Amino acid sequence: MSGLLHRALSGGVLTLTLNDPASRNSLSEAMMAAIEDALDGARNDPDARVIVLAATGPAFCSGHNLKELTARRSDADKGAAYYSGLFTRCGRLMQSIVNHPRPVIAAVQGLASAAGCQLVASCDLAVASDAAGFCTPGVNIGLFCSTPMVALSRNVSPKQAMEMLLTGDVFSAADALRFGLVNRVVSPNELPGAVAALAAKVASKSSHTIGIGKRAFYPQLGLPLADAYAMTAQVMAENMMTRDAAEGIGAFIAKRPPEWTHG
Missing domain, CATH: 1.10.12.10 (Lyase 2-enoyl-coa Hydratase, Chain  A, domain 2)
Known part of the structure; x- marks a missing residue:
């Protein structure tokens, strides 16, 4: 598997696999561009009736690439314009999932952190391995997860969202299921089959x-x-x-x- 995002289409299901394990599949500028491009391409593709977002490596998605963010502190405005544009762009990406005509299913095999948790919350359905974890840990590094909060608070109750946002703790897949952040939890070995079965069922509809x-x-x-x-x-x-x-x-x-x- 090569490239930041691997695309595979079979049986009406387009699987987009985040493939940057070295950065824990961070939402770098390049990764966001690759996802946006793939989603745009699927919009009018009659063969892509369902989209699955999956990932390689131990993490599903670690959120924004903090090395990219830190590098822009040397800008003349200390990165202010860049940060505003980046977080706005990420919001557009999340909205493109919500507004996409195809159902989008997250297949969460590992940790979904910060904007990675936002990515899961933005999908229509989510299936998680029981080895997965979910967190919005910005508070731990002085950067409150304000944009992930938007998607998170539209999936779970206010108190559950605030617990995640205020503590920065990692919550288990069982917690995520109880909160309503994911639809079901299976073993790591069962995850591919469970996602495939769910995607195939949805793809069989009009x-x-x-x-x-x-x-x-x-x-x-x-x-x-x-x-x-x-x-x-x-x-x-x-x-x-x-x-x-x-x-x-x-x-x-x-x-x-x-x-x-x-x-």
Whole structure:
């Protein structure tokens, strides 16, 4: 496996594997660019119906590359403009996952730290090895994990998020499951198969229908109840007019498997 990000497409599942174990798969500028490029490429690829984010080495992702950040303290403004741009760019990357038309599944084999934890929280689904750990340890080095807090606090309860943010402690995969940060926990040997099975199940559905639902899911969370129902009623009415809705309902009535056109 070569390059910072390895891409593999099979059975409708695009697996993007972070491959910089020397930096613990940090979100360097180059790594963020590689992920952004891969996500953009998958946006209109009909063969990529589900995306899996995986990683090599002992860490899933260690967050921002602190050596890159430190090097910019020699800038004329001591790095102020660079840091603002970098953290804004990272936020865009996380939003590109949330706003992507394809479901994104995190396969977490090791430690997900700081912006690496943010990366997991930004994915639609997450499966973790029981050897994985999760932390937002910025407080330990004088840099509060404020941007990771955005994704984290949208996944777990405020008190659980604040415990992670205020202590900087590493929490187990079992804790992450209890908090709602991951969907399931399996043994390290079971992780590839569990992720593959989940991805295959989602990939077997109509990608057009999945895209409609994902586009509605996150916006409705922030709406008042009546507004959320008004919005999703319109979404469902429009969904009913699609070819795959007609096919799926017809197949259910006829007791046969549906044949998706993904439209």
